[in-house]
Amino acid sequence: MTATATAPRHLLSGLVKVRELGIILALVLLVGYTAASNPRFLSGQSIRDILLNTAILAVMAAGQAVVVITRNIDLSVGSVLGLSAFTVATMMSDNPGLPMVVAILVGLAVGGAAGVLNGVLVRYGRVPALVVTLGTLYMFRGVTYSWAGGQQVNADELPRHFLTFANDAVLGIPWLVLIALVVVGGVALLMRNYRVGRELYAMGSSPQAAELAGIKVARNLLGAFILSGALAGLAGVLFAARFGTVDAAAGTGLELNVVAAVVVGGVAVFGGSGTVWGAGLGALLLTVIGSSLTVLDINQFWQQAIVGALIILAICADRLVAVRIARSLRKKDSHV
Amino acid sequence: MSDLARGGKQKDNAVLEVRRRLATWDSIIVLLTVFVLVVASFSVTNFGTSRNFTFMILDLLPIVLVALPMTFIIVTGEIDLSVASTLGLASSIMGYLWNQGLSIESIIPICVVVGAVLGAINGFLVTGLGLPSLAVTIGTLALYRGLAFVVLGDGAVADFPFTYTGWVTGTIGDGPVPNVLVLILVLAAIFGVILHATPFGRSLFAIGANAQAAHFSGIRVARTKFWLYVVSGAVAGLVGVLWTLRYSSARADNGAGLELAVVAAVLLGGVSIFGGKGSLPGVLAGVVLLAALQNALRLQDVSGQALNIVTGALLVLSVLLPNIATSIRTTWQRRKLRRAATV
Numbered sequence: 001m002t003a004t005a006t007a008p009r010h011l012l013s014g015l016v017k018v019r020e021l022g023i024i025l026a027l028v029l030l031v032g033y034t035a036a037s038n039p040r041f042l043s044g045q046s047i048r049d050i051l052l053n054t055a056i057l058a059v060m061a062a063g064q065a066v067v068v069i070t071r072n073i074d075l076s077v078g079s080v081l082g083l084s085a086f087t088v089a090t091m092m093s094d095n096p097g098l099p100m101v102v103a104i105l106v107g108l109a110v111g112g113a114a115g116v117l118n119g120v121l122v123r124y125g126r127v128p129a130l131v132v133t134l135g136t137l138y139m140f141r142g143v144t145y146s147w148a149g150g151q152q153v154n155a156d157e158l159p160r161h162f163l164t165f166a167n168d169a170v171l172g173i174p175w176l177v178l179i180a181l182v183v184v185g186g187v188a189l190l191m192r193n194y195r196v197g198r199e200l201y202a203m204g205s206s207p208q209a210a211e212l213a214g215i216k217v218a219r220n221l222l223g224a225f226i227l228s229g230a231l232a233g234l235a236g237v238l239f240a241a242r243f244g245t246v247d248a249a250a251g252t253g254l255e256l257n258v259v260a261a262v263v264v265g266g267v268a269v270f271g272g273s274g275t276v277w278g279a280g281l282g283a284l285l286l287t288v289i290g291s292s293l294t295v296l297d298i299n300q301f302w303q304q305a306i307v308g309a310l311i312i313l314a315i316c317a318d319r320l321v322a323v324r325i326a327r328s329l330r331k332k333d334s335h336v
Numbered sequence: 337m338s339d340l341a342r343g344g345k346q347k348d349n350a351v352l353e354v355r356r357r358l359a360t361w362d363s364i365i366v367l368l369t370v371f372v373l374v375v376a377s378f379s380v381t382n383f384g385t386s387r388n389f390t391f392m393i394l395d396l397l398p399i400v401l402v403a404l405p406m407t408f409i410i411v412t413g414e415i416d417l418s419v420a421s422t423l424g425l426a427s428s429i430m431g432y433l434w435n436q437g438l439s440i441e442s443i444i445p446i447c448v449v450v451g452a453v454l455g456a457i458n459g460f461l462v463t464g465l466g467l468p469s470l471a472v473t474i475g476t477l478a479l480y481r482g483l484a485f486v487v488l489g490d491g492a493v494a495d496f497p498f499t500y501t502g503w504v505t506g507t508i509g510d511g512p513v514p515n516v517l518v519l520i521l522v523l524a525a526i527f528g529v530i531l532h533a534t535p536f537g538r539s540l541f542a543i544g545a546n547a548q549a550a551h552f553s554g555i556r557v558a559r560t561k562f563w564l565y566v567v568s569g570a571v572a573g574l575v576g577v578l579w580t581l582r583y584s585s586a587r588a589d590n591g592a593g594l595e596l597a598v599v600a601a602v603l604l605g606g607v608s609i610f611g612g613k614g615s616l617p618g619v620l621a622g623v624v625l626l627a628a629l630q631n632a633l634r635l636q637d638v639s640g641q642a643l644n645i646v647t648g649a650l651l652v653l654s655v656l657l658p659n660i661a662t663s664i665r666t667t668w669q670r671r672k673l674r675r676a677a678t679v
Contacts, residue, residue, distance in 0.1 A: 073470075127655040128609055130415075130470055131599075138596055138648035145641030248641070256478045269471040301485035301588075308479025312461065315471050 019266040019321075023281045027288060034292040041295045048174070050284075050291050052166065052242060055180035056235050058283040060254070061261040062187040063231035065279035066224045068262050069191070071204040071271025072129035074225065076118060077232040077258050079140035081251035084110040084236025086144050089153035089246040096159035103162065104237050111233020112226050114140060119225030123218050137255065141248075148248035155244030166242040176238055180280075183231065188276040200224060204271025260307045261286050263314045268322075286310070361606035361658055362618030369625040376632040383632055386512030393514045394505065394582060396627035398423070398575045398591065400520055400620065402598045403605075404527040405568035407619045409469075410602055411531070412561055413544040413611025414462060417473040419572045420594035421480035422454045424587075426576025428484040431493030431586025440500050448573045454480055455569015459562035477595070484588040493586040504581040516578070523571075528616040536560075544611025596644075600651035601626045609655055626650065 035041045060077050067074045084107045092103055114136065121132040155163060166176050173181075191197035199220055203210040211217050240246050265282025267274025289310075290303050377384030402419050409416050426447040433443045454476070461472045507514050531537040542550040543557050551557045580586045605622030607614030629650075630643050 121652060121656065125652075125656045126659050127652060131603065131609055131655050132652055134596060134599065135648040135650075135652035138593075138644040138651075142642050142645035142648065146639065146645070149639075256474070259474060260478070263471065269468055299486065301482065301489060303482070305479055305482025305486055308475050308477065308482055311475030311478060312472065315467050315475065316461075316465060319465055319467055 019317075020275070020278050020281060023265065023278065023285055027281075027285055030285075030288055030292055034295050038295045041292070046291070046295075050287055051177045052174060053290070054284045054287040055174075055176040056238050056242070057254075057257060057261055057287060058180045058280045059183050059231050059235045059238065060258045061265065061279040061283045062184045062276050063228035064258045064262045065265070065267050065274065065276045066187060066191065066200060067129070067228045068259075068267050068269060069204045069271055069274060070200050070221060070224050071207065072122065072221070072224070073133060073259070073269075074115075074118060074129065074228045074232075075133040075255045075259070076114065076136040076140055077228065077235075078251045078254035078256075079137050079144070080111050080114045080229055080232035081236040081239060081254060082248065083114065083140050083144045084233040085240040085246045085250045086148055086153070086236075086248060088237050089158065089240045092159055092162050092240075093153050093157040098159075100161060100165050103241075104234065107233040107237035108230045109233070111236065112230040114233070115226035115229020116222070118229060119222040122225065123221050141252070145248040152245060152247035153240075158240075158244060162241055163244050166238070176242065179234075179238065183234070184276060184280040187227070188280075191276050196220060196223070201272055204273075206272075256304075256311075257286060257307060258283075260311045260314075263318075264310050266314075266318075268318050269315060362615050362621070365604060365606055365618055365625065366621040369621045369628065372625060372628050372632075376628060380632045380635050382635055388631070388635070389512050390507055390514050392627055392631045393517050393520070395631065396623055397516050397520065397582070398579055398594060399597050399601055399627065400623045401523060401571055401575050401578075402568075402594065403601050403619055403623055404523060404616075405564060405571050406598050406602050407605075407607055407614060407616060408527070408531065408540055409561075409564050409568055410599075410607050410609065411540045411544045411611060411614050412564065413547065414469040414561060414564075415473060415599070415609075416455075416458060416469065416565060416568050417595050417599075418454070418458060418476040418480055419568060419598060420591045421477045421484065422451050422569050422572035423576040423579060423591040423594060424589060425454065425480045425484040425487070426451050426573040427580045427586045427590040428488035428588045430577060430580050432487050434493055434496065434586065440497060444574075444577050447577045448570050451573015451576065452566050452570035455566045455572070456562070458569065459565030462565065463558040463562045481588070481592070488586065488588045490588065494584055496581060496584050496586075501581045501584045504578055524616070524620060531616050540564075541612055544608075544613070546612075593644075596651065597626065597647055600647055600654065604650055604654040606658075622654075 031041070040046060060081070064074055064077060087110050088103050088107050091106060092098060118129075118132055118136055121127050121136075122129045125132070166174065168175055170178060191200065199210070199215045202213065202215060203217055203220060207217070236251070239250060243250075261282035262274075262279045263269060263282070264285060265274065265278035265280070267279055286307065289306060293300060293303055293306075382388055402423070406416060406419065429450055430443055430447050433446065434440070438446075458469075458473055458476055461467050461476075462469045503515055505514075508518075531540065539550065539555045539560065542553070542555060543560060547557050576590065579590050583590075601622040602614075602619050603609060603622075604625060605614065605619035607619060626647065629646060633643055633646065634640070
């Protein structure tokens with residue numbers, strides 16, 4: 001009796017581990033193959049570039065993972081990144097004396113405000129997250145375009161301390177990577193070990209049950225969208241610092257990569273399962289694929305197609321796992 | 337006395353019926369569309385000219401054609417976000433085949449078939465494997481657009497024969513009515529009749545209202561949805577051809593972002609995103625409203641990118657406003673009931 005009760009739990013936790021192990025295995029194989037055909041792939045500069053590129057994607061993926069775990073989606077993150085990057089770049093070129101902390105706080109605030117709008121429309125307007133964030137994707141981008149027009153902020157207009165931030169390192173680790181690690185680690189911890197994190201999982205597993213169980217669904221949902229928006233805003237600051245040149249098109253289409261990272265990282269689109277840690281690994285895998293294509297001299301245009309194929313592959317895998325679990329549970333039931 | 341009362345009651349019922357009809361979202365949207373058209377033609381310079389009419393029809397051509405099968409899909413409670421990428425891939429393939437020396441007459445059916453195959457892939461993933469259509473079509477949105485770039489790169493193919501490009505941009509007998517309006521009207525009529533006057537159309541509403549109940553009443557839910565995706569893909573392929581001919585340019589990024597305008601128009605036209613509700617005349621009004629607003633703003637020198645604010649806001653409002661109306665109505669009814677209870 002106890003055996004049948006505990007077996008499914010073992011099975012589930014085993015599968016989650018398998019999922020993340022699978023990504024790590026894919027990473028090892030990909031890196032091994034690419035490095036074998038071109039050893040420069042493992043040079044310090046190349047690894048540094050990969051980590052810097054992963055950092056921005058991973059920060060956004062952490063926020064997106066939380067939203068997807070609640071059985072919602074935030075498609076506006078690419079536009080939020082653009083809005084935040086342009087706001088911060090304009091601010092820094094007008095006031096070169098401002099410290100980096102202010103830039104980061106402004107980025108978080110811009111993104112957080114965008115998240116409030118999304119969250120309020122989803123929760124209180126009872127509009128599906130897909131519709132809301134598809135709409136705000138275009139609204140935020142339109143706002144950035146009508147503000148920026150055709151102009152852009154160039155690297156030579158930005159203060160030095162802002163531009164060197166991306167490359168400055170602490171103990172050999174660039175700030176950008178450090179921030180990404182803290183964000184992914186922090187959000188992962190919050191989701192795994194804290195009450196509010198478990199409540200978010202519960203909301204994703206069954207929204208009605210969560211509401212009946214007395215979970216503050218409105219507050220949590222708003223919090224999830226604000227977190228996703230704020231992290232996209234933070235990513236905007238990192239984007240501006242890393243690339244130096246910012247125009248109204250910054251981050252266009254990035255939402256696809258973010259969703260891909262999250263889904264590939266094992267966060268189920270039905271909500272309620274997956275880890276933030278996995279989403280971070282998904283971001284790393286996508287970035288490594290992009291770099292490998294360059295090193296292996298494969299047409300860059302394949303990258304977007306691969307992103308799409310990976311999304312579909314990941315949902316197929318999730319479905320397969322779900323079907324298998326259901327079948328094994330049914331089999332156990334019939335034996336009892 | 338009783339006759340009088342009955343007459344009064346009948347009159348009340350008639351008034352209520354008219355009010356109920358008028359209060360549905362599709363009729364509101366039709367009235368709003370007429371209102372916008374009238375106001376714009378009086379207040380916006382050049383809006384009411386026949387030349388502008390031609391351009392407006394050409395601008396709404398891709399939206400309205402893709403919106404027809406999209407209406408069917410959303411009525412069944414699913415969604416297809418990959419349509420714009422299917423359009424782009426069809427356009428890329430058209431450019432590639434034209435460069436290979438194939439004739440337009442053979443390229444056009446190939447592009448439509450390619451679209452149908454891409455739609456069938458969506459349909460198989462959604463109905464065969466039972467995956468959520470939102471996630472599947474976000475995936476194929478990226479996949480098909482990526483393949484479009486693989487096929488054609490970031491270049492453009494532009495030397496299509498005037499016989500075809502001229503037909504798409506041309507008008508009937510040099511009047512104001514564009515040739516493509518005939519195509520729009522024929523297809524809209526076919527889709528409208530299928531949705532509102534055939535058992536198949538009724539079954540779509542049944543699937544959207546409750547897929548399980550529809551299944552148990554003998555409707556082949558999976559097979560129906562599969563074919564809807566095939567039709568959606570085929571139409572998107574056809575629109576890829578028309579788009580290429582209209583701008584006389586085959587590019588991998590043709591039609592990028594069109595899915596937003598299409599979904600916005602369909603929802604604006606009163607189709608419920610949760611399925612089971614909607615009408616084709618409403619959708620047509622939604623398309624015209626969207627196109628008229630964009631056209632009027634563009635005539636007043638609002639930039640194309642800023643127009644996205646309007647499209648995005650309309651998309652959100654089209655779901656938000658009916659929700660607000662419903663919640664106001666329920667509070668109103670509750671208050672009425674409470675008052676009746678206290679009396």
